[in-house]
Amino acid sequence: MKEVVFVGLFIVSIAISLATLGILxxxxxxxxxxxxxxxxxxxxxxxxxxxxxGYAAAIVGTLxxxxxxxxxxxxxxxxxxxxxxxxxxxxxxxxxxxxGVSNLAxxxxxxxxxxxxxxxxxxxxxxxxxxAASLTLTILVFxxxxxxxxxxxxxxxxxxxxxxxxxxxxxxxxxxxxxxxxGAPGLLTASILAASRAMGETAPLIVISSIVQxxxxxxxxxxxxxxxxxxxxxxxxxxxxxxxxxxSAGIVILLALLLSFNFVAIVIRNxxxxxxx
Amino acid sequence: MATDGxxxxxxxRLKGLLASLxxxxxxxxxxxxxxxxxxxxxxxxxxxxLAIALDLFVEAASFFSIVSPLEFYTGxxxxxxxxxxFGVLPLIAGTLIIAGGACLIGLPLGLGAAIYLREYAPTxxxxxxxxxxxxxxxxxxxxxxxxxxxxxxxxxxxWFQADFFNGLTAIIxxxxxxVPLVSSLSEDALTAxxxxxxxxxxxxxxxxxxxMSRVVVPGAFSGIVASFLLAFxxxxxxxxxxxxxxxxxxxxxxxxxxxxxxxxxxxxRRATGDVSASDPALFGSLFAVGFTLFLMTLTLNVFSDxxxxxxxxxxx
Numbered sequence: 001m002k003e004v005v006f007v008g009l010f011i012v013s014i015a016i017s018l019a020t021l022g023i024l025x026x027x028x029x030x031x032x033x034x035x036x037x038x039x040x041x042x043x044x045x046x047x048x049x050x051x052x053x054g055y056a057a058a059i060v061g062t063l064x065x066x067x068x069x070x071x072x073x074x075x076x077x078x079x080x081x082x083x084x085x086x087x088x089x090x091x092x093x094x095x096x097x098x099x100g101v102s103n104l105a106x107x108x109x110x111x112x113x114x115x116x117x118x119x120x121x122x123x124x125x126x127x128x129x130x131x132a133a134s135l136t137l138t139i140l141v142f143x144x145x146x147x148x149x150x151x152x153x154x155x156x157x158x159x160x161x162x163x164x165x166x167x168x169x170x171x172x173x174x175x176x177x178x179x180x181x182x183g184a185p186g187l188l189t190a191s192i193l194a195a196s197r198a199m200g201e202t203a204p205l206i207v208i209s210s211i212v213q214x215x216x217x218x219x220x221x222x223x224x225x226x227x228x229x230x231x232x233x234x235x236x237x238x239x240x241x242x243x244x245x246x247x248s249a250g251i252v253i254l255l256a257l258l259l260s261f262n263f264v265a266i267v268i269r270n271x272x273x274x275x276x277x
Numbered sequence: 278m279a280t281d282g283x284x285x286x287x288x289x290r291l292k293g294l295l296a297s298l299x300x301x302x303x304x305x306x307x308x309x310x311x312x313x314x315x316x317x318x319x320x321x322x323x324x325x326x327l328a329i330a331l332d333l334f335v336e337a338a339s340f341f342s343i344v345s346p347l348e349f350y351t352g353x354x355x356x357x358x359x360x361x362x363f364g365v366l367p368l369i370a371g372t373l374i375i376a377g378g379a380c381l382i383g384l385p386l387g388l389g390a391a392i393y394l395r396e397y398a399p400t401x402x403x404x405x406x407x408x409x410x411x412x413x414x415x416x417x418x419x420x421x422x423x424x425x426x427x428x429x430x431x432x433x434x435x436w437f438q439a440d441f442f443n444g445l446t447a448i449i450x451x452x453x454x455x456v457p458l459v460s461s462l463s464e465d466a467l468t469a470x471x472x473x474x475x476x477x478x479x480x481x482x483x484x485x486x487x488x489m490s491r492v493v494v495p496g497a498f499s500g501i502v503a504s505f506l507l508a509f510x511x512x513x514x515x516x517x518x519x520x521x522x523x524x525x526x527x528x529x530x531x532x533x534x535x536x537x538x539x540x541x542x543x544x545x546r547r548a549t550g551d552v553s554a555s556d557p558a559l560f561g562s563l564f565a566v567g568f569t570l571f572l573m574t575l576t577l578n579v580f581s582d583x584x585x586x587x588x589x590x591x592x593x
Contacts, residue, residue, distance in 0.1 A: 003486035007397055013389035013456070014406055020453050021413050024424045031427065076318050083315035099582055100323035106507065106578035107329065107571065108514025110544045114567045115329050117548065118336060139325050146322065172311045200417030203516035203541070207548040229419045236423050236521055244427065251420050258415065 025255075032248030040249045044215045045231060047238065053246045055253060057214040058231035061130070062199060062257070064218050065227055068134035069141060069198045074191055076138070077145025081190075084146070085153040086175055105143035112140045113207025121208055128209045131221040136204055141194045148193055152186020153179060185269045192265040196258055202229040228254050330575075333568040340561025349565060353529040355538070357547070357562045365566060367529040371537035372570075375447050375519060376512035378533060382452025383512070384505050387459025394460070395467045396489050414457035422521030425450040430522055437534055442524025444537035450518050455508040462507060466500025466588065467493055499588035506581035510574045516541040540570040 035050075043054020080101070088094040116136030126132040156179050164174035180187070205227050212234035214226040232250040235243045285293070341349070344363045352364015390410070394403055430446045433439040439446075470493050478488040494501070516539075524536025525546065538546075548563050 003484055006486060006490075007393070010389040010393035010397065013386040014393060016386060017390065017413060017453065017456050018406070018409055021409060023428060024416075024420070027428050028420070028424065076321060079315050079318035080321060083312075083319040087312050087315055088319070097319050097323060099579075100326055101319075102582060103575060103578050104322045104326050106510055106514075106574055106581075107326075108516065108541055108574055110514070110516045110541045111329060111333070111567050111571050111574075113548065114544065114564060115332055118332050118564070119328070142325070143322060146319075170305075170308055172308055196415055200415075200419070202417065202419045203520075203545045206545050209548075229417055232423070233419050233517065233521070236419070236426065247423060251423060254417065255420070258417075262415075 028248045028251050031245055032252045035245040035249035036252060040246065041253070045213055045226075045234070047213070047234075050242050050246050053235065053243070055228060055231055055250055057217055057226045058228045058250075059253065059257075061214070061218045061226040062228040064130050064221075064223075065133045065137065065205075065225055066195055066198045068130065068221065069137040070191065070195055072134060072138040073141045073145055073194055073198075077142050077190065077194070078149045078187060080142075080146045081149025082153055082175060082180070085150045086171070086179070101143045101146050104139075105147065108203075109140060109201055110203045110207060112136055113204030115139070116204060116208045127222075128211075128224055129222050130218055130225040133205055133208055133225055133227070134221070136208060137198045137201060140201065140204060141197050144197060145190050145194050148190035149187060152183040152190060155186055156182045185273045188265055188269045188272065192262055195261055195265075199254070199258055199261070200229060202233055205230050206233070228257070329571065333564055333571055336561060336564035337568040340558070340565045343558050343561060344565075355528075355543070357559050363558075363562060364529075365540075365569065367526065368538055368540045368543055368566060369569075370529055370531060371444065371519075371523070371526070372513055372539040372541070372573075374531060374533060375444055375451065375523065375537060375539055376509055376515075378445075378448035379451035379455060379512040379515075380505070380509050382449060383455035383508060384459055386452070387456045387504075387508070388463050388501065390456060390460040391463035391467060392489060392494070395464055396485060396493075410457040410460055413454075414461075418454070418515065418517040419521070421450050421454055422518040425518060425522045433534070439534040440524070440536055442522060442536040444523050444533035444535070447519045447523045447537070448533060450522070451512050451515050454515070454518070455511055458511060459504055459508045462504030463497070463501050466497040466504060469500060469588070470496040497588075499584045503581040503584040503588065506577050506584070510577035510581070513539075513577070514541055514570065514574055515539075516545045520545050540566050544570070 039052070040054050041059065042056050043052055044056055045058070046053040084094065084098060084101075088097070113136065116132060116139075120126050120132040120135050121128055124132075126135075160178050160182050161174055164178045165171070169177070211224050211226045212231055214224065218225050228250060232247050232254065235247040235250060349363050349365050351366065352362065353366050354362035354364050355367045356362045390406075394406060398406070425446045429449055430439070430441070430443065433443060433445055434441065437445070474496055475488050475493050478492040479485070483491070519537075519539045519542035523538065523542065526536040526538050530537075544563050544567055547559065
């Protein structure tokens with residue numbers, strides 16, 4: 001009897017999560033419908049008229065910032081993951097490094113924003129630019145890349161490594177030519193994860209002042225920037241319900257971006273996985 | 278060298294170290310370079326954590342030269358820009374109420390989901406539910422905040438006479454947000470318990486529920502507690518949901534039906550760019566709060582790691 005009650009409760013737990021997802025997506029799409037027109041993609045932000053408000057600058061800004069973030073964080077994170085998985089001896093220093101990675105993963109995102117503000121914007125003198133934003137997000141995303149890359153490398157069968165070594169390769173040769181290509185699907189997962197996180201981060205970019213009134217497209221690493229989540233937040237914060245539709249439309253764009261990105265990457269990953277063995 | 282039976286002398290150790298750095302083969306130089314570079318990449322995380330701690334500490338310290346730490350940590354009014362009141366207790370109270378409340382919702386739901394997925398769910402259900410939970414985990418927090426504003430806050434306003442900006446909406450939304458995290462970490466912990474223990478219980482006549490509740494869950498206990506701590510830490514650091522729906526309260530109040538402010542939401546609210554050195558007290562207060570927040574989450578995470586490590590030791 002007790003078992004039935006508890007199992008029922010467990011099922012309710014799952015049902016609540018699923019229902020929430022459904023209601024969330026449903027209510028947002030419904031609110032967004034009137035505003036899902038090409039104008040919302042191509043217009044610049046406007047706080048005076050919801051019908052004229054758009055996300056052009058924010059979309060381009062997101063692409064810039066996320067692109068640079070991936071450029072910085074993927075090599076660094078994969079390198080760290082390879083070291084921790086392949087080279088690191090089992091000693092206290094390694095445990096310390098590993099703990100450092102997982103502690104960094106647990107730091108709240110606002111704190112990264114503060115770090116970015118103090119170090120990149122002010123101390124490095126970069127100002128509130130795309131570059132400062134990317135560097136901040138790189139640090140934020142780095143631990144996730146490391147952890148996922150470690151898992152990817154760990155998943156490669158030992159026989160691959162040992163076969164290469166037995167045939168006379170050096171350790172690095174074995175890694176570069178055998179282990180990394182074999183682990184490519186997992187590394188791609190790491191990239192997906194990094195990109196998704198970077199795309200959705202709002203708080204640190206607010207702190208570094210993502211601009212929400214931008215009337216031109218960001219033009220480079222040294223340009224002021226505007227990103228999609230912060231733009232959405234700006235519309236949400238406007239009093240009254242007039243801009244809720246615009247905000248919802250922005251969320252739909254953001255989710256569509258995330259979904260398409262993940263989808264493409266998963267397709268590529270499946271193709272890679274099938275090719276191997 | 279080792280025949281004398283004692284630990285090698287410092288000199289011998291140094292010699293050994295230098296010898297190990299010398300390349301045996303021509304290509305070993307490249308190998309060492311690669312290894313060093315990769316090591317530095319791994320050390321990057323530690324460097325950054327130290328940089329964060331240092332940076333926050335320095336700015337916070339200069340703030341504490343203007344405002345005394347005593348006033349900061351015991352004051353009950355937080356209005357750094359308008360009223361020059363720097364008591365951080367309202368923020369800490371808000372953080373604990375929202376994070377604690379969210380955990381009251383999210384931890385049982387997450388653990389329940391994990392137990393169900395682990396023990397009772399048919400494969401097809403598992404394969405459908407797990408991706409959905411992952412999707413839930415991947416949705417940006419702004420979206421959740423907006424969802425709270427759109428769907429949950431009006432309900433609370435109607436039924437419970439809550440204010441427009443209230444803490445309870447944030448509690449509910451964050452509670453649901455942490456369910457995927459708790460679920461996947463707890464599931465890992467449950468999976469790590471050797472199957473033989475559970476099977477042994479069943480063989481001795483236990484029901485599935487008894488096997489789960491009396492053998493597996495207690496066996497996974499430290500792993501589950503570690504996941505709880507991590508989820509709490511996540512809730513503590515959550516910014517956007519609170520920023521959107523919980524308001525800007527400046528006085529110490531504990532009722533979640535009214536507006537609450539957390540440390541993280543304060544930082545995001547006030548740091549919107551044009552705050553600069555023009556107002557050193559406000560600017561410094563951001564870092565003082567950030568420093569406090571950082572210490573809190575770091576402590577939680579370190580404890581969580583220790584618990585997980587101890588748990589892994591026991592079963593490996």
